[in-house]
Amino acid sequence: MLVNLKKILSEAKKGGYAVGAFNCPNFESLRAIIDAAEEMHAPVILNHAQIHEELIPIEVIGPLMVKYAKEAHVPVCVNLDHGTTFDMCMKALRVGFTSVMYDASGEPYKKNIDQTKEMVRICHAVDVSVEAELGHIFVSENGVGEAPKKIETACNSDVSSMYTDPDLARDFVEKTGIDALAIAFGTAHGIYTVKPVLDLDRITAIKKKIDIPFVMHGGSGLSEKEFRTAIQNGIVKINYYTYMTMEGAKAVKSRIAEKNDGEPIFFHDLSLCATKAMKENVKEAIRIFSMK
Numbered sequence: 002m003l004v005n006l007k008k009i010l011s012e013a014k015k016g017g018y019a020v021g022a023f024n025c026p027n028f029e030s031l032r033a034i035i036d037a038a039e040e041m042h043a044p045v046i047l048n049h050a051q052i053h054e055e056l057i058p059i060e061v062i063g064p065l066m067v068k069y070a071k072e073a074h075v076p077v078c079v080n081l082d083h084g085t086t087f088d089m090c091m092k093a094l095r096v097g098f099t100s101v102m103y104d105a106s107g108e109p110y111k112k113n114i115d116q117t118k119e120m121v122r123i124c125h126a127v128d129v130s131v132e133a134e135l136g137h138i139f140v141s142e143n144g145v146g147e148a149p150k151k152i153e154t155a156c157n158s159d160v161s162s163m164y165t166d167p168d169l170a171r172d173f174v175e176k177t178g179i180d181a182l183a184i185a186f187g188t189a190h191g192i193y194t195v196k197p198v199l200d201l202d203r204i205t206a207i208k209k210k211i212d213i214p215f216v217m218h219g220g221s222g223l224s225e226k227e228f229r230t231a232i233q234n235g236i237v238k239i240n241y242y243t244y245m246t247m248e249g250a251k252a253v254k255s256r257i258a259e260k261n262d263g264e265p266i267f268f269h270d271l272s273l274c275a276t277k278a279m280k281e282n283v284k285e286a287i288r289i290f291s292m293k
């Protein structure tokens with residue numbers, strides 16, 4: 002069933018678990034995510050990242066995401082990930098998404114507040130939730146996907162000054178009225194080339210100031226222990242994609258390698274093979290996030 006982010010995250014907060022948000026820039030990943038959630042009897046969030054518009058536009062994949070969400074036996078939220086423009090967010094509403102992550106975090110603080118507040122006003126009028134970001138979530142060296150504008154800032158010297166400030170977080174949430182806050186505490190989008198140093202206590206420090214659902218971006222690639230601590234400290238939505246799509250590619254690569262020279266290879270076979278591998282990876286993520 003299709004639900005909004007506020008609903009899916011309030012249940013998670015009560016239950017002490019986190020909901021995975023997985024990107025679906027193709028039909029294979031969409032099926033993998035929905036099948037995994039159904040099998041695990043777990044709620045799930047389908048993400049369409051604005052940066053993936055070049056892979057598949059929201060007008061094409063969006064209606065399918067909404068259709069699968071409506072038909073699922075588990076709660077499913079359909080979310081625009083890192084919507085950086087007003088137009089893109091409006092497209093998400095038109096397609097029937099139930100959540101928008103509006104990312105004005107690259108703007109000066111005051112402008113981030115003003116623009117996010119306006120987005121909240123529009124989205125709440127049609128029962129769509131809003132997630133926003135404060136602080137800088139880095140893009141790692143081989144980052145695929147999101148928010149490339151932040152890569153330069155990651156190279157600057159004082160990294161912790163890019164993390165979410167607890168007092169600012171309270172001010173930001175109170176002034177904008179957002180439903181969930183993406184916080185920066187050391188995770189990065191993309192592939193981790195070096196082990197990330199996470200400031201997991203920062204989540205607790207922010208929670209003491211403002212108690213709303215917190216979101217971790219750059220989730221894939223962390224250890225089970227790191228996920229569990231982050232969830233215990235207050236993370237209820239985890240964006241996870243890179244390692245899932247790499248699993249799909251790995252499965253395709255080995256399927257091709259199994260073939261003898263001259264033996265035919267069919268794309269539909271590779272497509273199914275990738276879907277299965279991504280489904281298993283998503284199931285494992287859901288198992289960890291469910292805290293069972």
Ligand SMILES: [Zn+2]
Nearest residue numbers: 147218219240
């Ligand atoms: Zn992100």
